[in-house]
Amino acid sequence: MGEKQNKHKEKPRHPPETKKSARVLRSQGFTHREIAKKLKISTGTAYLWTIGIILTKAQKQSIEKRRRKPAPWTPAQKREIIKRLMKANTKYSKENLVEKIRDFYEKHGRIPLKKELGDNRTFRRLFGTWNNAIKAAGFEPNPELFAKREIARDGHVCDSAAERIIDDWLTENGIYHERNVRYPGTRMTADFLISQKNLMIEYFGLKNVNRKYTANLQRKLVIVKKKKLNLIALYPEDLSETQLAEKLQTILNQKTERTTQ
Numbered sequence: 001m002g003e004k005q006n007k008h009k010e011k012p013r014h015p016p017e018t019k020k021s022a023r024v025l026r027s028q029g030f031t032h033r034e035i036a037k038k039l040k041i042s043t044g045t046a047y048l049w050t051i052g053i054i055l056t057k058a059q060k061q062s063i064e065k066r067r068r069k070p071a072p073w074t075p076a077q078k079r080e081i082i083k084r085l086m087k088a089n090t091k092y093s094k095e096n097l098v099e100k101i102r103d104f105y106e107k108h109g110r111i112p113l114k115k116e117l118g119d120n121r122t123f124r125r126l127f128g129t130w131n132n133a134i135k136a137a138g139f140e141p142n143p144e145l146f147a148k149r150e151i152a153r154d155g156h157v158c159d160s161a162a163e164r165i166i167d168d169w170l171t172e173n174g175i176y177h178e179r180n181v182r183y184p185g186t187r188m189t190a191d192f193l194i195s196q197k198n199l200m201i202e203y204f205g206l207k208n209v210n211r212k213y214t215a216n217l218q219r220k221l222v223i224v225k226k227k228k229l230n231l232i233a234l235y236p237e238d239l240s241e242t243q244l245a246e247k248l249q250t251i252l253n254q255k256t257e258r259t260t261q
Contacts, residue, residue: 014041019049026050029059094126094136101137108241110165111139116240162203163191165239170194175251177201183223188216190231194251199230201248207235 018039025035026046035046055063073081097117104112114120114130127133131141150158152167156179170177170192181193181200192201202220206213224231238247 014045022046022049023053026053026055029055029062031063097123097126097133098137101133101139105137105139110161111137111141113236113239159191160203160205162205162236162239166192166201166203166234166244169244169248170251173248173251183220183229184227186223188220188223190220197230197251199232199251200224201232201234203234205236 018041022035022039022041022045025038026032030038032043032046032050035041035050036043039046100117101112104117111134114123117123120130123130123133127136134141150161150164152158152164152171154167154171156167158164158167158179167177167179175194176196178193178195180189180191182189183200190200190202193199194201204217207217208214221231221233223229232247232250234244234247238244
């Protein structure tokens with residue numbers, strides 16, 4: 001019988017010179033990854049072959065600099081990048097944003113809420129504050145929407161711009177409503193009453209802003225629960241067109257679900 005052939009091929013072995021070269025490169029301050037790439041070996045092999053070689057402080061600093069090496073952009077590429085960044089930062093000018101505020105006022109009859117125009121960062125960057133942008137557009141700031149009395153489209157006297165927005169929405173949707181109707185057995189009043197639905201609407205704009213106001217708010221909610229009243233409570237974040245319609249949709253759908261918060 002002839003000699004049995006070895007069915008398993010031996011793993012390729014690196015010549016001694018390769019290991020020697022790896023140690024030389026390591027002693028010169030190359031990383032294991034750099035050594036592996038140069039000698040076409042694995043990073044793990046480079047590590048095992050160079051155990052015991054300690055890098056100097058200068059070599060470590062050199063490796064760190066190579067890791068932080070900036071992208072090899074040409075001067076022309078750098079100019080193009082800077083140009084694109086500047087263009088992105090000037091997408092809107094002050095004039096553009098002022099025009100957006102005026103267009104909104106012309107369409108809706110009121111100044112917009114911050115979130116209704118979006119991109120609040122751009123307004124802050126160009127004007128400093130939202131109020132400054134409103135002033136630049138030629139309007140009187142009313143950021144809290146409860147600063148002064150206003151007349152709604154149906155003639156109702158509202159205690160704030162926020163209440164006028166709600167009153168106008170009810171009018172536009174053909175919903176008959178009364179103003180300042182008392183809670184049963186108390187001297188406290190609700191902002192609106194939809195008598196056909198036996199439904200009250202309150203705008204709680206000063207919740208957690210004014211202590212006395214917040215205390216009265218809590219008393220009202222206790223009465224609502226005790227008397228089993230129907231109440232829709234609105235807050236500043238509910239005053240955009242979409243949110244307001246969503247909150248008051250129960251009226252249009254002829255529902256009387258009890259909602260307190």
